Amino acid sequence: MKLNSSSIKTDTAWKDKGYILPSFDRAKMIEETIAAPEWVHFGAGNIFRAFQANLAQRMLEQGYNTKGITVVEGFDYEIIEKMYRPHDNLSILVTLKADGSVDKTVIESIAESCILDSENEKEFGRLKEIFRAESLKLATFTITEKGYCLTNAAGETLPAVAADFEEGPAKPQSYIGKVAALLYERYASGKKPIAMVSTDNCSHNGDKLYEAIHAFAENWVKNGKADKDFLGYVEDESKVSFPWSMIDKITPRPDDSVNDILKGDGVEELEAVVTSKNTWVAPFVNAEESEYLVIEDKFPNGRPALEKVGVIFTTKETVDKVERMKVCTCLNPLHTSLAVYGCILGFDKISEEMKDEDLIKLVKQVGYVEGLPVVTDPGVIKPQAFIDTVVNVRIPNKFMPDTPQRIACDTSQKLPIRFGETIKAYMKSDSLDVKDLKCIPLVFAGWLRYLMGVDDNGQTFELSPDPLLAKCQEYVKDIKLGDNKDKESLKAKVLPLLKDETIFGVDLEKAGLLDKVVDYFAALVEGTGSVRKTLHATVA
Numbered sequence: 128m129k130l131n132s133s134s135i136k137t138d139t140a141w142k143d144k145g146y147i148l149p150s151f152d153r154a155k156m157i158e159e160t161i162a163a164p165e166w167v168h169f170g171a172g173n174i175f176r177a178f179q180a181n182l183a184q185r186m187l188e189q190g191y192n193t194k195g196i197t198v199v200e201g202f203d204y205e206i207i208e209k210m211y212r213p214h215d216n217l218s219i220l221v222t223l224k225a226d227g228s229v230d231k232t233v234i235e236s237i238a239e240s241c242i243l244d245s246e247n248e249k250e251f252g253r254l255k256e257i258f259r260a261e262s263l264k265l266a267t268f269t270i271t272e273k274g275y276c277l278t279n280a281a282g283e284t285l286p287a288v289a290a291d292f293e294e295g296p297a298k299p300q301s302y303i304g305k306v307a308a309l310l311y312e313r314y315a316s317g318k319k320p321i322a323m324v325s326t327d328n329c330s331h332n333g334d335k336l337y338e339a340i341h342a343f344a345e346n347w348v349k350n351g352k353a354d355k356d357f358l359g360y361v362e363d364e365s366k367v368s369f370p371w372s373m374i375d376k377i378t379p380r381p382d383d384s385v386n387d388i389l390k391g392d393g394v395e396e397l398e399a400v401v402t403s404k405n406t407w408v409a410p411f412v413n414a415e416e417s418e419y420l421v422i423e424d425k426f427p428n429g430r431p432a433l434e435k436v437g438v439i440f441t442t443k444e445t446v447d448k449v450e451r452m453k454v455c456t457c458l459n460p461l462h463t464s465l466a467v468y469g470c471i472l473g474f475d476k477i478s479e480e481m482k483d484e485d486l487i488k489l490v491k492q493v494g495y496v497e498g499l500p501v502v503t504d505p506g507v508i509k510p511q512a513f514i515d516t517v518v519n520v521r522i523p524n525k526f527m528p529d530t531p532q533r534i535a536c537d538t539s540q541k542l543p544i545r546f547g548e549t550i551k552a553y554m555k556s557d558s559l560d561v562k563d564l565k566c567i568p569l570v571f572a573g574w575l576r577y578l579m580g581v582d583d584n585g586q587t588f589e590l591s592p593d594p595l596l597a598k599c600q601e602y603v604k605d606i607k608l609g610d611n612k613d614k615e616s617l618k619a620k621v622l623p624l625l626k627d628e629t630i631f632g633v634d635l636e637k638a639g640l641l642d643k644v645v646d647y648f649a650a651l652v653e654g655t656g657s658v659r660k661t662l663h664a665t666v667a
Contacts, residue, residue, distance in 0.1 A: 128393045130410050132215040135233055144392040146219075147232040151187045160194040160238035163262035166431060169243070169306065170269035171200040171207060172406075173378040176218050176234060177414035179267060179326065184236035185436040192431050195236040197257060201243030201302045202270070205402035210410065211240040219394070219411035221385050223526030225519075229388065243305050245298045251305075258309040259316040264428045265324055266306075268336065269374075272329040274302055275339045291343065295352025307343035310367065311353055314360045320427035322368045326420065328375070330450055333423065337361075337369035370423035371446040375453060377417075377521070381409040382528050417521050421449045421507060439507050448505035455548040456498035457514040461490040461522065462534050463545050464566075467573040469531025470591075471582050471658050477531060481523035485659070488666035491518060492566040500559060501552035532591050538574060539595040539630050546570065547632015554638060561639055568640050569665050571631065572647030575621060576658060578603045583658040599624060608654050617652075618645045 128140050132153070135141055141148055168179055175198065186192040198216075200207045211218075216237040222230040241257075242250040257263060268274070277288045284292075291304035296311045313319050323340065325332035344361040347353035360366050386397055389411060399409040422433075424440035434440055453459065465480045468489065480486045494514050502510045521527075546567050553561040578600050582588050585608060590596060602624040610617060618641075625635040625644060635641045650661040 157238045167197045176412045177378040195238035197239045203404045221413040225524040258313045265322040275335040292346035303339045322426040333369040333371040368425040372422040375419040378414040456502040460545040466531040466534035535591040543632030568643045576651040585655045
């Protein structure tokens, strides 16, 4: 069983081993898609193969479309050269269910794979053809939030971007510069409409893509490298739209246990490729069953019938509410709570934490008791149903090899959104009292305890990367286990940190939560075992 077009057509073992093989005519789909492409996607990584490519496949299989999807890789060309094309653009999607079962699907919806290389005339020429096509309706993106950045941490324009601003759209070197050049090709071929849809997991993602593209259009026009009307084309929503979206699906790095399942079935050549850019890519992708994609319905050239396969189309305001529901209440705060205490208590899998009664009670109180009363109901997804799935299905899924250590990355950047917004809502409420919050302050105290880099057994552990880690550790560096006898001294050490609105979203002293956090922290540093003792007593 080799993953290629010939094998899946002729080798009956695929079906015998329980693999789901689509029934549509793939050769015809490829022919139609190449002749008149409708959907191009930038970013050939795991989330694309598990989600967008599977959406395209479900539309094909259910008869809602006859065309597939064109995938483009612009960061690591070897993904296409060493994985996609050797397997005829096929991949295996292994859906990991919470009940311990798996679904194995051969994804056949990718009609064409392309490389975003402006120095390669054949590759870039084909992409220009695609962007000149009347039929092209949308370009979607999963290039990570960093992909839209045109500046470095100091706010300085990146060298490749600065060069592209000066040189124009002929042969840009930066990622967004190349995308802008393709959009310019579409403009030059008759100002044809298109939706440019970021599906990256970041707030107001459509604005981030718009601002990046707009910067290129503005500079190219100013520097005489593009027609003066190109800027107006980018700014005209009836021509080029940049919808907001909210995406939610966990697609961890391909897991060894999944590799073993496929190998046991007889699938050959499963070895992963690690590219020269250190991208880890395999012929298969594993993902959770749950998935959400909510998109602002703004498509000037029409769109595929994605609503038939589970995508929710709505207003910008509703997308924003869904995002806030997920990030501020129903998912992300629960993850951070588990990350902080999971690291201190020695867990190495989030799913294992959901076998711990104290941690289950913690996330339920953070989500249901303290978060849900102030959540904004977006209408299209019920918060109660969403959080039920998170707590009962998604986080406990033993197949999800996610770790508290990974989720603990950049915690200082996450706290103001994941918890600060809830505190603000309590402070504004006429019916709720911020002082009734119990578990959110416990998470804050747990983070202070985490910053000490000492687990509940008194052993040191490695802290996860965080841009403010060194700064935040300064406030706890002199605190040792057993230092709780003088709470005023403890309070004085951490007070400046707890008053920092950029980290917590609010000044915890002004919010009336300072003493509660300090009291919890004092209990957490009593000695070995005090984290478990305090957690158990608080969530009981």
